[in-house]
Amino acid sequence: MSNGIESLARQGRDGRLTRREFTALSVLAAAQIAVPAWSQAGAQAAAQTGPAPFPILDLNHVSVAVADHARSVAFYQRIFDLTVYTSQRNGDWPIMTVGDGPQFVCPIPYAPGTPPERRLSHHTCVHMNNFDPVAAVKILGEMGVMARANPRAAKAQIPLGTVDTPEMTFPDPDGIVLQIQDASYCGGSGFLGEVCNIPAKPSRNKAPLVLRKINSVQMHVSNVDASLAFYQRVFGYKVKTRQAKGAVPVMTVGEGPQYISLHEGSRTGHHFCLGIENFDADRVMKTLKDLGVAAELKMRAAADQRPQVAGAKDTPEITIVDPDGVVVMIADWRNAGGVGPIGAVLA
Numbered sequence: 193m194s195n196g197i198e199s200l201a202r203q204g205r206d207g208r209l210t211r212r213e214f215t216a217l218s219v220l221a222a223a224q225i226a227v228p229a230w231s232q233a234g235a236q237a238a239a240q241t242g243p244a245p246f247p248i249l250d251l252n253h254v255s256v257a258v259a260d261h262a263r264s265v266a267f268y269q270r271i272f273d274l275t276v277y278t279s280q281r282n283g284d285w286p287i288m289t290v291g292d293g294p295q296f297v298c299p300i301p302y303a304p305g306t307p308p309e310r311r312l313s314h315h316t317c318v319h320m321n322n323f324d325p326v327a328a329v330k331i332l333g334e335m336g337v338m339a340r341a342n343p344r345a346a347k348a349q350i351p352l353g354t355v356d357t358p359e360m361t362f363p364d365p366d367g368i369v370l371q372i373q374d375a376s377y378c379g380g381s382g383f384l385g386e387v388c389n390i391p392a393k394p395s396r397n398k399a400p401l402v403l404r405k406i407n408s409v410q411m412h413v414s415n416v417d418a419s420l421a422f423y424q425r426v427f428g429y430k431v432k433t434r435q436a437k438g439a440v441p442v443m444t445v446g447e448g449p450q451y452i453s454l455h456e457g458s459r460t461g462h463h464f465c466l467g468i469e470n471f472d473a474d475r476v477m478k479t480l481k482d483l484g485v486a487a488e489l490k491m492r493a494a495a496d497q498r499p500q501v502a503g504a505k506d507t508p509e510i511t512i513v514d515p516d517g518v519v520v521m522i523a524d525w526r527n528a529g530g531v532g533p534i535g536a537v538l539a
Contacts, residue, residue, distance in 0.1 A: 244428030245331045249375055249446040251406045252319040254464045255298040257306065258516045261286055264299035267515055270483060272466060275397040278380045278388045279350040287379035290466075293390050294319070294378035295406045297464075315361065315369035316409050316452070316464075318427070318445060323374035323384070325358040335426070337362050346381045351389055353381020365422050366413045400479045404525035407450060407467030412457045416441065419454050433530050433538045438498040442529035449528035449536065463511070463518065467525030471534055473508035476522055480512065487512045487522075494531040501539060504531040 258264040265286050268274050274288035274297060288297045325341060332339045339362040346353030357380075361371045373385060380388035413419040420441050423429050429443035435453065443452045468476070473489060480487040488511050494504040507530075510522045524534035531537050 244425060245335075246320055246328070246372060246427055248318045248320050248372075248427050248429075250295075250319060251409065251445055251450045251452075252294065252317040252371075252373055252375075252377055253296045253298060253379060254316050254406060254409060255285075255300050256464075256514070256516065256518045257302040258299040258514075258518075259302065260515075261299045261301050263515055268297065268299075269397050269399060271399055271480070271485060271512075272401050272403050272468075273396045273399045274403065275394065277390050277394075278378075280344065280348065280379065282348050283350050287388065289378065289388070289390060289394075290403045290406060291396070292394050293388060294376060294386070296379050297406070297466075298379060315371055316411075317371035317373055317377075319373050319375045319377055321375050323372065323377075325360050328360055328372060332362055332426075337426070344385075349381040353387060355382050357381055357383065357385040359385070364411075364413070365415070365418050368411060368413070400483065401466075401476065401522070402469045403466055404469050405450060405467040407465040407523055407525060407527050408521070408529060409452050409464045410455060410462060410521075411452060412455045412462055414456070416454045416456045423452070423454075432528075434498040435492065435496065435529065437496050444528065449526050451529045453529060463521060465521035465523050465527070467523055467527060469525065471522075471524030471527075473510060476510055480510075485512055492531075492535075497531045499539060501531050501537055504537050505533055507531050507533070507535040509535075 256264070261284060265274075265276065265288060268288060274290065276286045277289055277293075279286045280298075285298055285300055288299070290296055329339050329341050339360050341358060341360050343356040344359050346356050359371065359373065361369050364370055376384050376386035378386060378388040378390065380386060411419070416439070420431070420443070423443055424431075427443075427445075429445065429452070431441045432444055432448075433442050434440055435442060436455075440453050440455055443454070445451055477487055477489055490509050490511075491506040492509050494501060494506050497504070507527075512520050512522065514520060524536070527535035528538055529535060
């Protein structure tokens with residue numbers, strides 16, 4: 193019997209799981225053994241058959257591969273009001289909560305010798321209401337996408353959890369790791385990963401830039417058209433605008449303004465964007481300078497947007513680089529990948 197199934201049996205005997213939770217986690221524990229490795233051919237097949245099965249609401253979290261998680265937490269918390277209420281893997285994976293949650297950023301230590309292209313972005317997660325991990329694995333399998341289903345051990349959570357959490361990941365056509373969870377998932381323990389010790393009135397980390405949302409994720413892919421077909425088939429994302437004279441589709445996540453953009457090129461170009469309150473480019477640049485954080489301000493040309501928006505202004509984009517070379521963009525939380533002073537104008 194595997195360690196995962198032994199753990200589930202123990203939790204069931206102790207009364208920590210409902211019948212539904214025990215059944216689901218048992219299926220996933222078996223799937224962890226039975227489901228084959230991620231299949232690129234299967235991922236591509238998802239672009240060819242079936243309706244979009246997952247009604248995604250929002251981005252949930254991004255994880256970034258780092259050399260030293262304590263150094264990364266210190267860097268991000270010096271700039272943003274990210275707060276650690278819980279951690280995974282016995283503290284090695286700190287969950288830096290955005291605002292009152294559930295969104296978060298997680299720095300994950302990489303093993304020595306990991307090639308650079310695997311360090312810059314570990315994975316991206318989106319969330320939906322009424323997430324059913326057993327049904328999700330089945331649906332993806334029918335689409336030809338091989339998903340991994342792993343119950344994450346509650347005993348490795350800090351503070352200690354009581355119920356293992358099913359987590360489901362699968363690849364896009366380029367092998368970029370994707371994850372779907374419930375809308376209550378905050379990186380904690382519990383059947384939905386919803387137990388994170390976030391108080392009713394959170395005491396946030398004090399920092400100059402106040403976050404509202406994970407705003408966007410930029411993905412570099414080998415074939416934009418193939419990737420776009422895949423994401424629209426699985427998630428139903430709509431493209432309301434394009435950047436770079438039409439070369440970069442902006443896929444709205446849920447009702448927006450959050451989005452994922454697709455860029456053709458090397459995977460080392462991945463980055464994510466944190467959306468702040470009261471964005472003012474000059475103020476943000478001064479704040480970063482005062483903190484000693486190198487930053488770059490570029491104006492993305494409104495003339496390059498498709499469809500073009502008459503009279504629209506260029507959009508300021510500020511980027512910084514974390515200690516591990518991960519590019520982080522800072523924008524207004526209402527940025528939708530469009531044009532104008534905060535990137536909110538789509539048409």
